[in-house]
Amino acid sequence: MAQLSNDCFAFGGALLRLNTALDDLMARLVPVADIETVPLRLAQGRILASSLGAPVPVPGFDNSAVDGYAVRHADLNAEGPTRLPVSGRIPAGALAVPAHVPGHATRIFTGAMMPAGADTVFMQEDVTLDGDGVILPPGLKRGSNARAAGEDFPVGASVLPVGVRLDARGIAALAALGIDAIPVRRPMRVAVFSTGDELRDVGDAALLPPGAIRDANRPMLLALLRNRGLVATDLGILPDSRAAIREALVAAARDHDVLLTSGGVSTGEEDHVRSAVEEAGRLDFWRLAIKPGRPVAMGHLGAAVVLGMPGNPAAVLVTFARFVGPVLDMLAGARPVRPLPRWLPAGFSYRKKAERLEYVRASLTGQQGAIEARRFPRDGAALISSLIETDGLVELEEERLAVQPGEPVAFYSYADLMV
Numbered sequence: 001m002a003q004l005s006n007d008c009f010a011f012g013g014a015l016l017r018l019n020t021a022l023d024d025l026m027a028r029l030v031p032v033a034d035i036e037t038v039p040l041r042l043a044q045g046r047i048l049a050s051s052l053g054a055p056v057p058v059p060g061f062d063n064s065a066v067d068g069y070a071v072r073h074a075d076l077n078a079e080g081p082t083r084l085p086v087s088g089r090i091p092a093g094a095l096a097v098p099a100h101v102p103g104h105a106t107r108i109f110t111g112a113m114m115p116a117g118a119d120t121v122f123m124q125e126d127v128t129l130d131g132d133g134v135i136l137p138p139g140l141k142r143g144s145n146a147r148a149a150g151e152d153f154p155v156g157a158s159v160l161p162v163g164v165r166l167d168a169r170g171i172a173a174l175a176a177l178g179i180d181a182i183p184v185r186r187p188m189r190v191a192v193f194s195t196g197d198e199l200r201d202v203g204d205a206a207l208l209p210p211g212a213i214r215d216a217n218r219p220m221l222l223a224l225l226r227n228r229g230l231v232a233t234d235l236g237i238l239p240d241s242r243a244a245i246r247e248a249l250v251a252a253a254r255d256h257d258v259l260l261t262s263g264g265v266s267t268g269e270e271d272h273v274r275s276a277v278e279e280a281g282r283l284d285f286w287r288l289a290i291k292p293g294r295p296v297a298m299g300h301l302g303a304a305v306v307l308g309m310p311g312n313p314a315a316v317l318v319t320f321a322r323f324v325g326p327v328l329d330m331l332a333g334a335r336p337v338r339p340l341p342r343w344l345p346a347g348f349s350y351r352k353k354a355e356r357l358e359y360v361r362a363s364l365t366g367q368q369g370a371i372e373a374r375r376f377p378r379d380g381a382a383l384i385s386s387l388i389e390t391d392g393l394v395e396l397e398e399e400r401l402a403v404q405p406g407e408p409v410a411f412y413s414y415a416d417l418m419v
Contacts, residue, residue: 015289031333034186045229046184057150062114069105070118073142085133121145163335185333191252195263217262246276253304263311289356292381293319312381321417341410347374350403360394
């Protein structure tokens with residue numbers, strides 16, 4: 001199970017700035033302890049449990065970066081072309097490579113081992129054939145087109161740090177190094193609930209009665225979790241009943257690392273998640289200084305962490321992208337990645353309150369070199385159309401009070417926020 005330090009939940013009360021909360025949690029959260037070793041073919045998307053260094057040099061030998069002719073730079077005429085006879089031919093993969101003959105050129109191919117004594121390679125496109133020899137142009141620097149052993153990774157070099165999520169780039173590096181036993185964290189198990197008597201599952205074929213709506217949050221959260229490589233369990237919709245919510249959460253806590261809910265964490269009479277967790281475990285109510293998404297509950301039941309999110313879909317997406325997702329990364333043993341914004345001119349005017357981050361759903365319009373971020377024309381955290389008809393979020397910092405057209409704003413694409 002994911003573990004938390006004893007003083008992790010020392011927050012609450014006044015509105016807490018987002019980055020302050022994340023920085024403090026980074027120092028306090030203890031990730032899932034379970035570690036396993038997997039072969040490289042199964043390591044995609046997994047989180048490294050320890051740093052990995054280079055056990056061997058890559059490349060393992062001096063080799064040619066091009067098809068051409070290997071020479072000893074000292075044999076070249078610095079004032080003009082040099083003619084050298086050609087002796088020897090080295091294809092890639094040749095294991096027996098004779099030493100280079102001084103005063104000669106050796107035919108060589110990309111990736112082939114450099115012959116002892118040669119230190120420079122001329123590209124074949126730059127060489128003129130002349131009978132049994134070649135004419136080499138002047139001006140090529142010593143070492144050109146030759147790759148030294150260990151140029152990519154010298155022995156002992158740090159290759160991948162602990163906590164990195166393995167992607168295709170990391171897979172390539174480990175394959176080149178011959179590392180096929182990868183220490184990784186066990187995938188974290190996350191149980192997902194929605195709460196609310198008004199909700200109906202998308203698989204419920206019955207017509208919606210008056211006052212009912214389809215549950216969009218749970219399918220969205222399950223997709224976001226699986227995209228992060230987490231083991232997500234769909235535990236359905238909970239009614240607006242404190243006892244039923246408490247019973248379901250306690251049961252899920254027995255075999256999950258994290259319990260993730262949407263809805264029921266505000267201060268209304270029918271918001272029962274907070275009280276259910278308080279009765280069965282421990283909860284601190286976080287009031288993050290962000291909009292949308294201010295009400296966020298965080299606590300634990302036994303060893304399981306509870307993360308309670310708002311009920312409106314746009315608020316769920318914002319809260320997940322900017323807070324819950326990074327917290328899950330910390331608990332999973334991953335290094336949270338805070339995406340860098342793209343600064344663009346605003347194509348809208350807007351006013352906001354001080355001391356809170358605000359996220360404005362926005363589309364990119366215009367042509368390359370003249371792109372601006374344009375705000376979705378309607379307000380409302382319940383508008384799913386505002387998510388699919390926009391390209392990302394504009395973040396308005398706490399100190400900012402207004403935006404005027406043309407002013408630079410920080411834009412985050414959904415693609416960057418959902419990884």
